[in-house]
Amino acid sequence: MQKRTVGLIAGGAGLAVVGGGVLAVVLLTGSGGVDAALEVLPADTTNLTYVDRDGFAERAGVGDIGHDASEKDLDRYLEATRDSAAATPLSRYLVPMKDAAINELDVDWYVVGRNNDDGYGNVYRLDDDVDFGDLGDDLEDAGYDKDEVSGHPRYTADMAVVDTATGMIGGRYPQDLRDVTLLEDEHLMIATGSPEEFIEVIDGDADSLSDSDDVADLLDQADSPEFAEISVGDGVRCGPGLGRNLSPEQLEQVARESGTDGLGHPEATGIFVVADGDDATAVSALVFGSDEDAEDDADARKDWLEHGTDPFSLRPNKDYFDLGSVSADGSIVVVEGDYENGAATAVQMAAQGSGPGACSD
Incomplete structure (x- = not known):
């Protein structure tokens, strides 16, 4: 198998509409996991990335490493994250944030939601022992200005207080x-x-993404994921042109040469990393407009994964991926298998418009 170098920075993100009081109860009696994470996203969210940091840490054997970790433990934690997709944006700043009121090690879960019109927002669910009063005081001490929005404290830092050398x-x-x-x-x-x-x-006071049947269908394919990347509606981007500046003629050629031109175009997609004992495995899921479309895609996808080529590298798919199964269940196609460089490779490949969840443009 051909190995890929995996370099990942995550976000790079509930199945019933609930009021704020109910969500508060869920979060106060437990983190709520992916269900609670989805309940904080607006209904018009088209793309999301979710990270269960606590779940990953427990699975990887680094759940004992907390905020005041030693340099040795920080190295151990960072080593565990190298082959994992389950890291939040704060993972890049573990060392400089050691003296902050919170850092990556205080995050329970994280979700980033985006839509095609209005940008994005990052939401961190912090561990139960985080003191929000101390956090607010430390933000002000660091140079933030305090204000209020909808009854909640808001802290903003002017560019004048940002160190130009370190950011x-x-x-x-x-x-x-x-x-x-x-x-x-x-x-x-x-x-x-x-x-x-x-x-x-x-x-x-507004609907959440938890109303989406497509999101519910996708989440049914993965039990308690430690990482999830979901796209719905206009946010679905899984063709060979993803992230590449190619002309229509070049895209057509890549699709033809790789064999992705025979695949369907889904209405929603999901890539999930789930625990498999001490290791992790990846699951790709695609929602189509009809059962017939899903069956046609499953047949074409199995043939492509076994005999086709990766649209990004144009190397055989089998160099990167050992196919386990491709199945159609109603309007949903699910692909499972093993990656040479670990489950995190699935996330990198999906970002390039390749891997088991690739589609036609």
């Missing part, structure tokens, strides 16, 4: 967190320039 605020917070709103009851930290729409969802 850090107060020496300990990254620019990823230049604008954060804290929701203490739900133990959430929202990092976005437009927190209002997320707060409306969390408070029960």
Whole structure:
């Protein structure tokens, strides 16, 4: 098998509409996992990335490493994340954030939601022992200005307080967190320039993505994922042109030469990393418009994975992926198998418009 170098930075993100009070109860009695994460996203979200950081840490044997970790333990944690997709954007700043009130090791789960019109928002569910009063005080001490939005404290840092050499605020917070709103009851930290729409969802004043049947169908294919990347509707991008500046003629040629021109184009897609004992495995799922479309795609996809080529590298698929199964269940196609460089490879390949979840443009 041909190995791929995996270099991943995550976000790079509930199945019933709930009011803010109900969500608060769910989060106060437990993290809520992926269900609670989806309940904080607006209904018009087209793409999301979810990370169960606590779940990954327990599975990888680094769940004992906490905020005040030694340098040796930090190295052990970072080593465990190298082949995993389950890292939040804060993982890049573990060392400089050691002196911050929170860091990657205080995150329970993380989700980033995007839509095609209005940008994105990052939501971190922080561990139960995080003191939000101390966090707010530390943000102000680092140079943030305090304000309020919808009754919740909001902290923003002007570019003037950002260190131009390190990109850090107060020496300990990254620019990823230049604008954060804290929701203490739900133990959430929202990092976005437009927190209002997320707060409306969390408070029960607007619908969440949890209404989506496609999202529910996709999540049914993966039990308690430690990583999930889901696209629905106009957000579906899985063809060979993903991330590449190719002309229509070049795209047609790549699709023809790789064999992806025989695949269907789904209405929703999901790539999941789930625990498999001490290891992790990846599951790709695609939702089609009809059972017949799914059956046709499953047949074509099995043949392509066995005999076709990767549209990004034009090397045989079998160099990267050992096919386990391709199945159609109603309108859903599910692909399982093993990757030479681990389950995280599946996420990298999906970002390139290749791998088992590839599709026709």
